[in-house]
Amino acid sequence: MSEPIVSVRNLVVEFPLRRGLFTAVNGVSFDIMPGEILGVVGESGAGKSMTGSAIIGLIDRPGRIASGEVYLSGQRIDNLPPDEMAKLRGKRIGMVFQDPLTSLNPLYTIGEQLIETIRRHLPMNEAQARQRAIDLLAEAGIPSPETRIDSYPHQFSGGMRQRVVIALALSAEPDLIIADEPTSALDVSVQAQIIRVLKQLCESRGAAVMLVTHDMGVIAETATRMIVMNKGKIVETGSVGDIIKRPQEEYTINLINSIPSIKDETRRHDVPPAATPLVQVKNLTRDFDLSPGMLDRMLKGSKRTVVKAVQDVSFNIRKGSTYGLVGESGSGKSTCARMLVGLIKPTNGQVLLEGDDIWAGGSGTQQRRQRVQMIFQDPYASLNPRWRVGDIIAEPMRALKLVANKREAEERVADLLEKVRLDPISMRKFPHEFSGGQRQRIAIARALSSQPEFIVCDEPTSALDVSVQAQVLDLMRSLQDEYGLTYLLISHNLAVVRQMADDVGVMSKGVLVEQGQVDDIFDNPQAEYTQMLLNAVPDISKVN
Amino acid sequence: MLAFILRRLAQSIVVMGVVALISFMLFRYVGDPVASLLGQDSRLEDFEDLRQRLGLNDPFYVQFGRFVGNALQGEFGISYRLQTPVTELIMSRLPATIELAFASALIALVFGLSLGVFTALKPRSFLTGVVMTLSLVGVSLPTFLIGIGLIYVFAVELQWLPSFGRGQVVDLGWWKTGLLTESGLRSLILPAITLSLFQLTLIMRLVRAEMLEVLRQDYIKFARARGLSNRAINFGHALKNTMVPVITITGLQLGSVIAFSIVTETVFQWPGVGSLFINSVQVVDVPVMAAYLMFIAFVFVVINLIVDILYYAVDPRLRINASGSGK
Numbered sequence: 012m013s014e015p016i017v018s019v020r021n022l023v024v025e026f027p028l029r030r031g032l033f034t035a036v037n038g039v040s041f042d043i044m045p046g047e048i049l050g051v052v053g054e055s056g057a058g059k060s061m062t063g064s065a066i067i068g069l070i071d072r073p074g075r076i077a078s079g080e081v082y083l084s085g086q087r088i089d090n091l092p093p094d095e096m097a098k099l100r101g102k103r104i105g106m107v108f109q110d111p112l113t114s115l116n117p118l119y120t121i122g123e124q125l126i127e128t129i130r131r132h133l134p135m136n137e138a139q140a141r142q143r144a145i146d147l148l149a150e151a152g153i154p155s156p157e158t159r160i161d162s163y164p165h166q167f168s169g170g171m172r173q174r175v176v177i178a179l180a181l182s183a184e185p186d187l188i189i190a191d192e193p194t195s196a197l198d199v200s201v202q203a204q205i206i207r208v209l210k211q212l213c214e215s216r217g218a219a220v221m222l223v224t225h226d227m228g229v230i231a232e233t234a235t236r237m238i239v240m241n242k243g244k245i246v247e248t249g250s251v252g253d254i255i256k257r258p259q260e261e262y263t264i265n266l267i268n269s270i271p272s273i274k275d276e277t278r279r280h281d282v283p284p285a286a287t288p289l290v291q292v293k294n295l296t297r298d299f300d301l302s303p304g305m306l307d308r309m310l311k312g313s314k315r316t317v318v319k320a321v322q323d324v325s326f327n328i329r330k331g332s333t334y335g336l337v338g339e340s341g342s343g344k345s346t347c348a349r350m351l352v353g354l355i356k357p358t359n360g361q362v363l364l365e366g367d368d369i370w371a372g373g374s375g376t377q378q379r380r381q382r383v384q385m386i387f388q389d390p391y392a393s394l395n396p397r398w399r400v401g402d403i404i405a406e407p408m409r410a411l412k413l414v415a416n417k418r419e420a421e422e423r424v425a426d427l428l429e430k431v432r433l434d435p436i437s438m439r440k441f442p443h444e445f446s447g448g449q450r451q452r453i454a455i456a457r458a459l460s461s462q463p464e465f466i467v468c469d470e471p472t473s474a475l476d477v478s479v480q481a482q483v484l485d486l487m488r489s490l491q492d493e494y495g496l497t498y499l500l501i502s503h504n505l506a507v508v509r510q511m512a513d514d515v516g517v518m519s520k521g522v523l524v525e526q527g528q529v530d531d532i533f534d535n536p537q538a539e540y541t542q543m544l545l546n547a548v549p550d551i552s553k554v555n
Numbered sequence: 556m557l558a559f560i561l562r563r564l565a566q567s568i569v570v571m572g573v574v575a576l577i578s579f580m581l582f583r584y585v586g587d588p589v590a591s592l593l594g595q596d597s598r599l600e601d602f603e604d605l606r607q608r609l610g611l612n613d614p615f616y617v618q619f620g621r622f623v624g625n626a627l628q629g630e631f632g633i634s635y636r637l638q639t640p641v642t643e644l645i646m647s648r649l650p651a652t653i654e655l656a657f658a659s660a661l662i663a664l665v666f667g668l669s670l671g672v673f674t675a676l677k678p679r680s681f682l683t684g685v686v687m688t689l690s691l692v693g694v695s696l697p698t699f700l701i702g703i704g705l706i707y708v709f710a711v712e713l714q715w716l717p718s719f720g721r722g723q724v725v726d727l728g729w730w731k732t733g734l735l736t737e738s739g740l741r742s743l744i745l746p747a748i749t750l751s752l753f754q755l756t757l758i759m760r761l762v763r764a765e766m767l768e769v770l771r772q773d774y775i776k777f778a779r780a781r782g783l784s785n786r787a788i789n790f791g792h793a794l795k796n797t798m799v800p801v802i803t804i805t806g807l808q809l810g811s812v813i814a815f816s817i818v819t820e821t822v823f824q825w826p827g828v829g830s831l832f833i834n835s836v837q838v839v840d841v842p843v844m845a846a847y848l849m850f851i852a853f854v855f856v857v858i859n860l861i862v863d864i865l866y867y868a869v870d871p872r873l874r875i876n877a878s879g880s881g882k
Contacts (some may be wrong), residue, residue, distance in 0.1 A: 069779055101782025108780075113773040116792050117872060118799075127791075128781045163871040179781060 671762025
């Protein structure tokens with residue numbers, strides 16, 4: 012048996028805080044063999060990223076390794092002086108971060124960043140380093156790297172940037188790669204490509220990979236062994252198949268159960284197919300004029316460029332049902348949502364709410380607005396941090412003059428908070444006192460406060476952990492049953508859509524490529540794009 | 556790039572036009588120029604005659620057109636107080652102000668940048684605490700107090716440096732410089748420090764705040780994870796990103812160094828444009844005031860233009876956006 016590339020023994024990472032000692036990682040031990048991909052899963056705050064940072068020696072202040080040992084190919088590295096450790100980073104341990112949009116320095120070309128890193132670790136001159144950089148980019152799957160090497164990061168798409176980041180992490184052939192949520196910020200199809208690149212590269216080089224992610228699907232597709240972490244401790248270790256199919260610990264069982272799968276066929280209620288449509292979207296079109304200024308057009312002869320964000324989209328949403336809209340980023344689904352709630356004006360087409368055009372203007376605007384509400388993706392950004400929760404929830408009622416006085420408003424707010432399973436006392440608090448899932452409940456309470464019939468939910472759970480996601484989806488479902496709400500659910504997470512929606516529409520490049528009942532689309536997709544999308548999804552059902 | 560500069564130039568012309576209008580209104584409506592030119596015992600006919608000769612009876616737009624036309628040729632009329640052409644007057648004072656402004660800008664930039672970087676990189680060091688505390692003093696003390704304090708310590712008590720004036724100057728024909736003589740340089744030290752102190756602390760605190768922000772970014776963490784040296788990370792990756800917002804503020808501050816050197820020039824009796832302005836205000840010397848207004852506006856417009864172009868050079872993202880190609 013060969014020697015493990017990395018061994019972690021009883022690792023403890025502590026943060027001395029004002030309120031006492033916080034133990035982020037508590038007695039974690041594991042090994043990774045050459046060529047092995049070890050998946051580390053857990054919800055946010057489980058200490059999985061911190062374990063990665065501890066191995067590479069980049070724990071943010073004031074955190075520190077309190078005890079335990081880290082060995083890299085048998086050599087102890089956790090107690091190395093900072094200079095020695097810095098030499099190891101990049102050369103023997105590479106790291107890939109979550110967000111490719113922020114991990115590259117925007118002011119240097121990717122070539123400059125690659126060459127700088129290569130020359131730091133390997134004895135090469137400028138020309139040799141450049142050649143190596145081009146080879147690395149080619150290996151990471153960047154087309155025509157000879158010309159792309161002199162581009163700046165912003166000239167690449169997210170997926171391409173993540174390839175550059177991987178090329179950078181691999182530039183000195185490290186033995187160990189720590190990938191911290193490498194695909195979480197990417198679209199599913201891009202995600203699949205990046206996973207493939209990562210897998211190939213470690214197979215061909217025999218490097219060990221520590222893959223940190225909250226997405227069990229990614230682990231299922233990539234890793235051989237996995238660790239489940241919770242509150243700084245390892246809950247369960249084993250082969251991926253064993254853990255996903257036969258989880259032993261209660262925490263793991265709950266975690267696996269809360270993950271929606273695209274193969275999940277359990278339906279919760281049946282909407283009568285003949286139900287009248289509440290919302291009718293007719294030939295909706297929206298163009299964005301991205302032309303350069305008039306002067307540029309005159310001097311350079313550049314042409315007008317109009318981006319067709321949404322083109323001729325039509326669908327109906329039945330009363331009391333959930334319509335799922337899926338597609339990759341840039342497919343126009345959010346633009347659609349904004350036109351539906353009245354935030355941006357369509358270039359063409361109509362949105363009818365029981366026959367009334369939302370964009371008709373005139374005297375009925377207020378009433379129409381009241382019937383449509385929206386829930387946004389990021390509960391950290393969508394609540395005003397300087398307002399108390401009570402004011403946030405009461406604002407739509409005040410704006411639409413639905414309540415007569417302050418006392419009535421407060422009663423309604425208390426009532427709404429109870430509906431979303433929060434303590435009415437919360438109305439005196441500020442948003443920062445709540446967790447992500449609680450904040451999303453507050454956002455739902457705000458959406459409900461004008462007593463709407465139709466709620467547009469734009470990625471309502473994509474910023475949340477899976478177990479919290481399950482709770483929020485559950486809440487949305489029971490509110491729907493209770494009040495007969497109609498939802499438009501926008502998500503890039505196909506499993507969530509399968510679980511929630513009755514009908515689904517698939518968008519690509521501004522066009523609705525396919526729509527129909529959810530089971531038909533998922534089990535028997537017709538459009539090529541839908542098939543590609545479904546194949547690309549890393550799903551726990553795909554584990555072998 | 557060309558289109559961008561042209562657009563900025565067009566905007567600058569609009570700004571200058573508006574300032575010209577305000578300057579002209581000063582001319583026209585603040586006091587009666589004829590009354591200042593003629594004595595109180597002049598006859599009414601003389602008033603009318605002079606009005607006619609100066610064109611003050613012409614309609615508003617004709618007068619404004621003439622004002623702009625003259626201004627374009629560098630003509631701002633004749634100072635009421637000194638009876639010499641305003642342009643000549645300002646040009647004779649300008650070298651003193653420019654030399655003072657550039658000396659203090661240099662001090663502010665060099666020390667502000669290096670102290671800012673130092674305090675950002677060593678946030679926990681004792682020296683950082685000292686510098687940050689002192690910088691509060693620099694921001695909050697008024698310029699005249701600093702000037703008087705410096706004069707008291709270095710000129711009166713220690714007698715190391717002169718307390719006023721510009722020292723000996725060398726006439727280069729078109730430019731009288733104090734930088735080539737020892738007494739000129741010695742005289743420059745105190746006013747330059749006084750004028751730079753506020754800018755210095757401002758730049759320092761700005762650089763520090765920006766740099767701390769940049770050091771928290773993912774790409775700095777990623778640079779560390781790639782094992783780059785501290786030097787490369789701090790001065791290559793972090794500092795360049797810090798400069799982007801700092802350039803804007805610093806540019807504007809340099810403009811105000813020139814524009815608002817008035818207080819310093821008064822305290823040190825520095826024979827620059829600022830003290831000329833103060834003297835003119837006291838006797839309502841409108842042509843000088845109007846010309847000064849135009850001059851300051853011009854300085855700001857030019858500096859802003861330079862800042863925009865610099866921004867362009869530093870940040871590649873702007874270049875792409877302006878050329879209109881997304882990918």
